[in-house]
Amino acid sequence: VVVEAKSSKVKEPISEAIDQLMRYMEQRGVTGEGNKELFYYNQFIVTTCRTEAKFGTITTGIEKYFYRWYDPYPLGVNDLDHGKSSPNDQQRLVAGMLAPRNLLDIIRVFTVFASNDKGQKIKVVGRYQQFRAVKVATKRLIDGKNPLERGGIIWHTQGSGKSLTMMFMVREMKLRPALMSWKIIFVTDRTQLEEQLAETGQSIGFTIKPAHFINPRSTPDGKSLKELLSNDNSDLVMAMIHKFQENGELSGLEIFPELNKSAQVLVMTDEAHRSQYSLLAANLDCALPNATSIGFTGTPTAKTEKKYKDYIDKYTMRQAIDDGVTLEIVYEGFTHNAEVADKKGMDQKFEDVFSEYSLTERLQILGFGSRDAYLDSSRTIQEKAESMVNHYVEHIFSGGFKAQVVANSRIAAVRYKAALDTALAAKLAELKVANPMLVNLTQLAALTTAVVISGSHNDELEIKAYTSAEYHKKSIKRFKLPFGKTDAEDKALDGNVGIIVVNNMLLTGFDAPIEQVLYLDRVIIAHNLLQTIARVNRVGPAGKERGFVVDYVGVGQHL
Incomplete structure (x- = not known):
């Protein structure tokens, strides 16, 4: 561990300390100015000025990716020798990261290598809430006398690294003699997450078995969920919800029989508040009557609490923002809520939008389903698309950031793509005449849009064109790349997808730091709304100081 300490009297001590570490590591582009051999076996680096202290790794080149270690767990704050004042950041970090036992655990369990959105290999060290949650959870697994005492909820806000916490949990269990023989089942x-677990599993020597089907095939091959649950192997099983949905097994799910009575089974559910998990979760309870359940969520609900009873660890949105792990989100309302002041004006608007419909059809629209009909209307979408493009080009695009549009339905998503393409072409023509903000017109001309929506067997052709898994994979890769860049593995994939349109997909678990604005044109409430707006709270490239949610449907009251 290399520590660079500065006086708190220095104007910008942390920035200066980081720059000095970069010089030592010869990562400023100048050969011979430092001693990079010192860092060949480096575990992590620390910058401190006493009142402020942060850690990073040899691949952390930007200050925003250096983090505090706020909690000295297993010590409490009052255990630190801090005199009359509250413990400062340096004292907390030294106690939490450099205590011999903690340091060895960080090296063995809480350090991983991963690839960033640019395809570069980076070194990641877990943060204090991940360390604390894993330590508390494994202690409960060992000390608990029944499944309820052993399980619980890990409430870590969106963007704070729940996937990595799961990786670290598996590693910790495989190093504990009392837990290394357990079977671990992920419901996600x-x-x-499946890809991350596959990489992590290879690095620490255990096998991951993804279950693509619930029921055994006509010729049993040991790869269905029921077959994988029935044995006592100390393996890791992935129960992939979306694959069960694609195979049509989730909707017609029958009650599972009892498959495994062992108490050495752990079920970890990602985003445990989700309603689509409820049926499968109930079946797992029947199949594994003595298993322990841990739910991971950023937005716990009353149902979550009822199932899991107790919280193992909490890390809130405010804590994440204070730590610099996530960004603040700015809300902008581009429409009013359900209370209509100008009802006459609204009637006129309705007449304008639905003039091509017969009287009978208009009366039907005014009744049940009127909101969906209005939100799916091509004319409504075109007007909103023009507003979105104006906002995006004037406030977001020049920073190199990207946008996500949440449409009311799958057909609305397809219509949005056409409307956005038209609006972008019109904006480009307008800027060619007058461009006072000096927008990069070459890049704007190259900008494209994409649609990522789910499919079904009876889809119309205009919807089916955007439901291919391969198209989704390529579109998401292009969206995550910076403008003008190409994918490291596939040079045919460029980063010119600037706006991605969705309906239900990519609203949870989608991590794209380059996304700064979300245009919301679908009514979403409660925990689902919090999950959705968190798409823009990821710490991103230079210049991204906050995320934006622009509301076109009036959900501000639900926030």
């Missing part, structure tokens, strides 16, 4: 609908 995130392909990203």
